[in-house]
Amino acid sequence: MDSRLFLDLVATAVALGAWFGAYGLVRGFTRPASPTPAPATMELGTEPPAVVSLLVNRWSVTEDAAESTLLDLAARGFLELRQPDDDPMRTTLHLPPSPPDDSGLRPYERHVRDRVRGLAVDGVVPLTALSFRDAAQAKAWNRRLRSQVVADARAAGLSRRRFGPAVTSLMTAAAGVVAVVVVVVLWHYSSWHSTEGNPVVGGGIVVFGVLTAIAGLSPGERDTPLGRQVAAHWLGVRDWLRGHEQFDELPPASVAIWDRYLSYGAAVGATRLTSTVLDLGMGNRKLVWSSLGGTWHRVRVRYPRFSARYGQTLPKLLPRAAISIAVGGFLLKVFGPDFDLVPNSADQAEQIFTMVTAGVVVVGLVLLVSGGHTLVRGVADLVTERTVTGEVLWLEVWRTTNQGEDRPARPWLHYLAVDDGTGDRTTAWGLPSQWAGDCRDGDVVTIRVRPWTRRVVAFAVVGHSRSRRLVEREILTGGGVNEVVRIGDTVRRPTGPWSARVHELLRHLAAQGFAAAPRVRDTSEPGFELLDFLPGEVSNYPPTPAAASVEALESAAALLRAYHDATAEYARRAPRDGWQVAATEPVEVICHGDYAPHNCVLDGNRVVGIIDFDHAQPGPRIWDVAYAAYRWVPMTAPENTDGFGTVEEQAARLRTFCDRYGLDDSARADLIDVTVARLHALVDFMHAQAAAGNAAFAGHLADGHHLQYLNDARYVRAQRLVFERALRRGRSGDLRDEGRRRGEDRQPGHH
């Protein structure tokens, strides 16, 4: 080689090497510290959990930041977590009706809360439904969260840019020096080599651009002196929490007991179960939780990307191998004889020819060897096929076929990461896309695979995951206490000790030809009942315009009357005990016990069905009418945002309701007293249920629902004269029109 060329190459290499060396040194020096943990302590500091997770994870924002923020919002009363049974995967998130003042929330806390709000249906969202379906969306959401957390940590002086402006400027200046060296070298080269059109300046600009871009890439955050001090404290908290083995097993709903300790536990990585259940789509696809074998563990997944063999079938590989061998062989045959390892010709053209020949020969050799290798391994792959059974950890599109500009790309291969229990590391398989729709993460699958191409050749789902069961069922609104799911034209509801009585009642109603109540379909599954699904709309609070209409009020009263009449004969012989709510004497009918808009099915403005007989009890008609009137009229105090109407309007609607029901005069005289007593009985029932460990009622009490009922009872008593006057007054035709106008004027959301 020419010594001048050698000199040029060395100069370039030294300049570039020096720059990259300096870059490496700077990276090394600015590496985030790992402070020594302070002694284990249970004293919490003032930093929010997301910032804490940044500090204890060596100044990088992980998925713990979002999870701990969510728990912290729950600990502070902005959200509520409820777990209906032993399975933490069934935890639901509730938006409290009256959350605390949110003016002090930090941007990322709002970000997380808004995510929950956006997904909530009637204020409820299953915890497992929080994860994202769309990777791009998840990425954008997380990027925003990350930048907000970093900004907060910087503002508190706990974190700073890993490369400060001085370092970036220095590296840029150094890149300029390297670019100048490159320009000089190129100029020098062109001066002795007499090359036409040597891109001297262009080369310099490219080098400068690339190096500046590398220097400008954000290498993340690093510690500050204050940050190190605070991080040491939190590492002490982490040691304290990790020392408590139970902490590892706490479910998210235990935030009710542990308050912020749970959120900080999640921030420092001491709450394994909670972090497993909570997945805000921050799910790291390379480090996935698996529940195979009954215990949760993390599996590291590798996703092969570059090699052409992955996911291919033999019929596709063989022609490729053949072509590769043929081309390789051809190249060797043609150029091989001219291959000269030590060219010593002085002629420049000959020199170039020799170099090109050498290159072609190398390419030919590579093609030949790789073709042969593919051939041998591809065939061997057929022989070494094996069967794997395990839990699906991850499923996503790997390769797609482009179908032109107007049609979307069609996937033909999916990544399928499976934990087969053989270790904590695995490599994703290539699943033909036609099977991808059949399974979902958490399912247990049996696959037949070829280990070298990682291709799945046979596939069967052998077990479904819990999260899938949750997703497949539509969670019905209404009720508010029990989780009720619709499956086709049936409804599956949890049962209680009283359900046998309810089933007898429903069977009796069916035998009577009363069609507005669901029929019992199946009671064989322990703990659940399968009833008819009654099609229509069920209103919640505040009521929909349809549920607030006079037509709904009248049809509700008429249907209640029909229901009572259908149970009158049965009530005489029905057992008095075994109901969820104790019987009330004198027994005239079977009271529904919760005859309210949330338990009635509307067809347009007409009430056509009654659901949820869990609170049914033998009792007098007026006991049911009083509560139904309270709900349907509604006889609510002005502060109760679930209600509507002035007291005069309410009185008019009460009159309509009682007229349509056909309530007799003596019952009308007692109605107000009974309504007050009925509301007090309801509050007593809530207290009794909560004390007996019913989490839903405990939640209602915590939300202050009982105070609302008591306040309404006071209101009804205070307005007794207005209501009783309306009940006694002679029939008035204009009431109906006035009420109808009210109902129709109502728009959703005007409360």
Add this chain to the structure above:
Amino acid sequence: METGSIIGAAGLFCLAAVLMIGWALSAYNRLVRQRNQVQASWAQIDVQLKRRYDLVPNLVETVKGYAAHERGTLEAVLAARTGAMAAAVAPEVSVRAGAENVLTQTLGRLFALAEAYPDLKANQNFAALHSELTRTEDKIAYARQFYNSAVQTLNTSVQSVPTNLIAGLGGFRSTDYFEALDGERAAVQVRS
């Protein structure tokens, strides 16, 4: 042939023995770790309880200035504090928990009584002491949760087979829980 099988059996036996010893060591170390955690958690409760003893005399002095004639309640608080400090040396957790609960109750009565004295409530010193005591009681509540959780872990290990064998040999015993007041416990249950 026979020698071969004897050697095989001896090898198996040795292997089993090594595994057993390995398991016993790890179980023992785990018990030690759990016991240390119980002690560390206890120390946290202890710190907070002592902090409360320190605050009580100041509180009583402040209240005396405004409601000297409520002697009965004030004396009850001081007596409960003395009782709690005496119980602090008792080895049984339950004895101490009982004495501390008495102190909590009498303090509750004292604060209820303060409601009737607007001047006292307006006193800054009283307000500061009140909030400090409330904070301390909060910390006691959490420390008690941590302690009970550590005790539960230790007790489970000590009582369950086969770790109970190692626990018996190593002198590990079940420890008492630091019981909450009945009223407080009910409150926690409703919230869970």
